[in-house]
Amino acid sequence: MIKARNLCVTLGNTKILENINLEVGKGEFVLITGPSGCGKSTLALALSGLIPQSKPAELTGSVEICGLDTQTHSIREIVQHAGLVLQNPSSQLFHLKVEDEIRFGPFNLGLEPDEVTRRTEWALKATGLETLRDKNPSLLSGGQKQCVAIASILAMKPKVLILDEPTASLDVPSTRYVLDTLKVLRSQYGVTIILIEHRLAEVAKLASRMILMDKGKIIMDGTPDSILSDEKIRNRYGFRRMTNETMVTWESLIKKSMLTKEGVKPLLSFENVCAGYNRRSVIRDINLSLYPGDFVAVVGNNGAGKSTLGLTAAGLLKPISGIVLFQDGSKPRPGLDVAMLFQNPVDQLFTDSVSDELAFAPQNYDRFSQELHEEILRETGLEPLRDHRPLMLSVGQEQRTAMGACIGLRPRLLILDEPTLGQDWWHLQKLMDFLKRLNQQGMAILLISHDYKLVHHYAQRVYLMKNGQILLTGHFMKSSKGYSNTNEIMNKGITNETSYS
DSSP: OOOOOOOOOEEETTTEEEEEEEEETTEEEEEEOTTTSSSSHHHHHHTHHHHHHHHOOOEEEEEEEETTTTTTTHHHTTTEEEEEEEEEEGGGOOSSHHHHHHHHHHHHHTOHHHHHHHHHHHHHHHHHOGTTTTTTTTGOOOOHHHHHHHHHHHOOOTTTTESSTTTTTTOOOHHHHHHHHHHHHHHHHHEEEEEOOOOOOTHHHSSSSEEEEEEEEEEEEEEEHHTTOOOOHHHTTOOOOOOOOOOOSSSTTEEOOOOOTTOOOEEEEEEEEEEEEEEEEEEHHHHEEHHHOHHHHHHEEEEESSHHHHHHHTTTSSOHHHHEETTSEEEEOOOOEEEOOSSSGGOOOOOSHHHHHHHHHHTTTOOOOOOHHHHHHHHHOOOGGGGOOOOGGGGHOOOOHHHHHHTTTTTTTEEESSTTTTOOOOHHHHHHHHHHHHTTTOOEEEEESHHHHHHHHHHHHEEEEEEEEEEEEEEOOOOOOOOOHHHOOEEEEEEEEOOOO
């Protein structure tokens, strides 16, 4: 189905892929993983034909998809055989209704109206989007947008389906929907699946083959079990052995508890806050307080209102009703008092180099410190990329650049909305350990995430949201499901639907 011969991709003066030789047969389920920035997404673009036809990069060697040479056949011809779901779903969504977005592909293939409708209904059901068919994709949560992007490709029923971190922003039900759909596509329809992921716990069980990349090259190619059983590889890349345990819910892991901080004034408080868009509330009756030095996580399914809560806390979204109070009663100063990392890092990157991006805000506030600047570059793993253009980086590197820019002013409250996108566990853990040190120095952190492992390792307190409200407040239980402690649960790998291992 796919053949790559001596594939090299160069972007500017940087070689991203080097001598890739790869064959993928009909019906294979291939999992591709590796550190952030190793070339996985570039490989996906090359295998789908978008490089060199739509993306500005130099390609040497050859790629064939279903017998079509990607350098001589048009994208219009290629997309009838291979579909690509990008890392950033917003970049491939443009309709005003979810249903129209999904209909667009099969309609443009010239199919009969009844067949277009059948495919649309199947894709909606497969991705759990039936109740959102009339919604505007731009108003959905990040995870819901990801489902729409997947559904729009599934509706075209390609022979080869390439997905770049499709579960990055998905909750447990959506992750199960997507993975079950991929399983059916392969078993019943013979679709060849190439899946790029950092989070391997569930995906590795479905894959027939696993490819490990590093520094633009294929390092290993074998079964998931053979690669993950290699202790040296596990230690080097932060992988764990595969498990047969199932995922569990947030409710089963969080023990309800009340927060008491007598005599300490909250840094930020929500009092009966309702907020949303176009006068429609997404979050309702929110009451919570964040204190100096807090490390708090907000969790819940896609569409629960987590990002809306974060935007409201950052002062970027005005409440419809209720009050958001900062410590001294004043309006928070952007960046200095509250900084927020968005789900899509591209929304907050605009300078010509990584170094300039990190220095921009401190220089404009006359608070630039060369020592802190170098520390952030080092701790985010961006020092080797300091002169690179941010928008030419991998998504994971873009995410770390945007986060570094947020940290530059040492805000009193840092809000992180799904910081795991594109991150391997090694880079993410290094960055989060740095944030933990800043937290211990007094910076409050509000973490919005689906990632059990991340929340378990770093959050002192957890807010569980459902349908726009806070359902439960507490902390991780010391025991669950017969395991002696939460650490054991994590080592067993049963709680991490967004696992990096």
